[in-house]
Amino acid sequence: xxxxxxxxxxxxxxxxxxxxxxxxxxxxxxxxxxxxxxxxxxxxxxxxxxxxxxxxxxxxxxxxxxxxxxxxxx
Numbered sequence: 001x002x003x004x005x006x007x008x009x010x011x012x013x014x015x016x017x018x019x020x021x022x023x024x025x026x027x028x029x030x031x032x033x034x035x036x037x038x039x040x041x042x043x044x045x046x047x048x049x050x051x052x053x054x055x056x057x058x059x060x061x062x063x064x065x066x067x068x069x070x071x072x073x074x
Contacts, residue, residue, distance in 0.1 A: 010034050010066040018064055029063035031055050038072030 014030045021028035033054025041047045054067045061067075 006034060006036055007066060007068045010068070014064055014066055031058040031063050032066045033058060034066055034068040036068060036070045038070065041071070 010032045014032060017028070017030045033051040033056075035047060035050045035054065037047070041050075050069060050071070054069055058065045058067045
């Protein structure tokens with residue numbers, strides 16, 4: 001469904017950035033923390049905080065990756 005498509009799009013974005021940066025010889029990595037809410041979050045700050053934590057978890061795990069969290073899924 002839509003959740004899987006979001007994660008696939010994020011992986012394509014990471015690969016596209018990697019390819020473009022490598023073509024220029026630039027050592028750039030991309031880490032994406034993707035949070036999908038089943039229902040709207042309590043605040044934008046909560047949403048950004050969760051995504052930020054995920055991004056740093058990706059960086060710690062090796063970079064050039066995507067980590068997704070689904071909030072409110074049964």
